[in-house]
Amino acid sequence: MDIINRLPDELLLKILTFLPTKTAVSTSILSKQWEFLWMWLPNLEYDELDVKSSVIIRFRDFIDKNLPLHRAPIIQTLILSFQLSDLSQPENIKRWVGTAVSRCVRELSIYLFCFDHKQPADVSLPSGLYTCNSLTALTLYGKEILVDVPPTAYLPSLKTLLLECVTYLNEDSLRLLLSCCPVLEDLSIEGRSGENVGKIVVNIPSLQRLSLNVYGPASDGYVIVTPSLKYFKFDDCEEGFSYLAEHMPMLKEAYISVVHDTEKLLESIASVKLLTLRPYITSSAKFVYPAGMVFNQLEHLKVHIHSVNWSKLLVWLLRNSPKLRILNVYCDDFHSELDVYEPVKWDNEQSSVPECLLRSLETLKFAGYRGREEERDFLSFLFKHACCLKSTSVILHVS
Numbered sequence: 479m480d481i482i483n484r485l486p487d488e489l490l491l492k493i494l495t496f497l498p499t500k501t502a503v504s505t506s507i508l509s510k511q512w513e514f515l516w517m518w519l520p521n522l523e524y525d526e527l528d529v530k531s532s533v534i535i536r537f538r539d540f541i542d543k544n545l546p547l548h549r550a551p552i553i554q555t556l557i558l559s560f561q562l563s564d565l566s567q568p569e570n571i572k573r574w575v576g577t578a579v580s581r582c583v584r585e586l587s588i589y590l591f592c593f594d595h596k597q598p599a600d601v602s603l604p605s606g607l608y609t610c611n612s613l614t615a616l617t618l619y620g621k622e623i624l625v626d627v628p629p630t631a632y633l634p635s636l637k638t639l640l641l642e643c644v645t646y647l648n649e650d651s652l653r654l655l656l657s658c659c660p661v662l663e664d665l666s667i668e669g670r671s672g673e674n675v676g677k678i679v680v681n682i683p684s685l686q687r688l689s690l691n692v693y694g695p696a697s698d699g700y701v702i703v704t705p706s707l708k709y710f711k712f713d714d715c716e717e718g719f720s721y722l723a724e725h726m727p728m729l730k731e732a733y734i735s736v737v738h739d740t741e742k743l744l745e746s747i748a749s750v751k752l753l754t755l756r757p758y759i760t761s762s763a764k765f766v767y768p769a770g771m772v773f774n775q776l777e778h779l780k781v782h783i784h785s786v787n788w789s790k791l792l793v794w795l796l797r798n799s800p801k802l803r804i805l806n807v808y809c810d811d812f813h814s815e816l817d818v819y820e821p822v823k824w825d826n827e828q829s830s831v832p833e834c835l836l837r838s839l840e841t842l843k844f845a846g847y848r849g850r851e852e853e854r855d856f857l858s859f860l861f862k863h864a865c866c867l868k869s870t871s872v873i874l875h876v877s
Contacts, residue, residue, distance in 0.1 A: 495519060517547065520554035526561055527591070538570060545577050552612070553581045559589040562622050568601040576604040582612040584635075590620030600624040600645060608658065611635060618644050621669075627654040636662055643669030649676030656680060667692060680704060686728075690714070702746070710750075712736065712743060725749070735782075741768050751775050756782040757791060767794050778804040783846075789856040796832035803838050809846035809853065809875065835863045845873040 522545075529537045556578045558571065571588065578586060590601060602624045607613070608631035615638040618625065626647040636659045646652055652675065656662070662682050666689040677698040680688060685704045689711040700721035704710075707726045711733040723746035732747045734740065735756035745768055747753070753776055776799040781792055796802065842860065847853055857872070 495521065498523065517544065517549045520550050520552060522548070522553065522555065523557040523559075525557070525559040527559055541574060542570065545574055548577075548581065550581070553578050553583040555585040555587075556583050557587045557589075560591070562590050562592040562601075562620075568622075571601050572604055575607055579604065579606045579610045579613075583610065584612050585615040586613060587615075587617035588619065588623065589617075590622050592620070592622060602626055608633065608655070614638065616640070618642070621645050625651045625655065627651045627658070629654065631655065631658040633659050634661065638662075638664040640666040641668070642666070646675060652676070653679055656682065660684065663687065665689070669693075677701065710734075710747060723747075744768070745771055748773055749775050752778040752780075754780040754782075755795075756784060757788075771798060773799045774801065776802055778802075778806075780806040780808070782808045782810055784810055787852070789852050792856065793832070793859070796834055800833040801838055802834035804841040805839060806843045807845065809844070809848065831863045835860065836865050838866060839864050840866055841869045842867060843871045843873070846875045847872050848875045 524537075524541055526534060526537060558574060560571065562568075571590075575586070575588070586607075588603075601620075601622050603626070605626075605628050607616075608627055611634055613633055614635050616633075616636060617638075617640040619640075619642045621643045623644045624647060625641070625644050627650075631654055639655075639659065639662060641652075652667075656665070656679070659682070661684050663684060664687040665680065665682070665685055666687075667678065668689070668691040675692075675698075677700070678690070678692070679701045680690075681701065681703040683703075683705055686706055687709040688702070688704055688707055689709075690700070691711070691713040693714070700723070702721065702723040704726060705724070706728055708728055708730045709732070710726065710729060713733070713735045714737070721742065723743060725746055725748070727749050729747050729750045731752040732750045733754040733756075734743050734747070736743065740755075740757045748771060750773065753773070773795075779795060779799065779802055781788075781795070792807070796805075842864070844853075844857065861867075
């Protein structure tokens with residue numbers, strides 16, 4: 479211990495940065511030298527879920543007392559994880575966030591969990607959060623978080639924004655928040671949509687990663703204008719929504735899982751190189767095969783099968799992906815006894831064979847094979863015409 483105590487404070491502080499906040503705080507009892515050393519830490523995490531119920535009030539009092547006295551000139555990261563079932567004063571969260579904003583916080587994450595059937599009070603955040611010049615990353619998780627964005631909101635440094643299961647004050651809240659982030663690069667909106675969501679408009683020229691996973695009552699639709707996007711995930715299992723998505727010329731990877739109008743999204747992501755597709759084609763959501771659309775850059779295609787007559791869609795994709803090298807097919811357990819397969823009579827003339835089978839397809843993986851007629855027909859067609867296959871695997875379905 480004497481050897482450690484002889485180390486300079488700068489080195490000791492560096493050691494503390496590798497420890498959880500709870501452990502770093504406990505070092506304050508070691509000696510006078512260590513008593514306040516942890517208060518210079520740039521990264522703080524307060525997790526109430528890791529605290530015994532008998533000391534929760536003391537834990538909150540500790541944060542109330544010490545966070546305003548924290549000595550680091552800049553708080554690099556602040557993570558707050560709290561259980562709301564017995565949080566009697568939601569203004570505590572608001573006060574702590576305000577303190578972090580005054581210390582030029584750069585990365586802020588707030589996770590609020592409710593394990594009680596009683597509806598706790600909404601937790602609003604200080605208006606200063608929405609005008610914090612230093613903030614580069616913001617994560618908000620929990621339906622009790624009320625997103626109330628003032629008209630003056632402006633987050634000039636925010637590059638990463640994750641909103642999950644939050645509550646919006648009104649239909650303007652999300653629009654205002656997204657419009658005040660001029661350099662945003664990574665956006666994720668997840669969770670149940672509510673009455674105050676309205677139309678989800680993502681018009682952000684700087685955006686490079688976008689994940690939309692909204693479930694529950696359908697929103698008023700989506701408008702997506704993201705010319706710099708490189709990664710796109712869209713997951714919506716609800717029917718009845720509309721969307722407008724402009725072409726994404728920089729797109730590298732996409733994950734698409736929707737119930738209907740799949741073709742509209744495919745048209746906007748035609749430049750993609752790696753595509754994962756989970757189409758839910760039901761009797762009320764028929765796939766319309768767009769004419770003239772070509773995936774000129776697509777090299778890797780992953781398709782999860784969730785409907786009968788899936789092979790029509792898959793062969794259409796192959797015919798419009800001339801550079802495809804890798805094909806992964808995952809046959810999920812979706813069929814019912816009422817499913818009726820309509821055999822596809824593919825023209826076997828050389829001119830109708832997908833170009834990728836003749837020139838580029840090297841790897842095939844078919845997982846979940848059950849030996850159904852549609853599966854046999856598709857594989858027979860593929861093996862007959864695939865000239866460049868180097869690796870093939872067919873994995874049987876295990877009940």
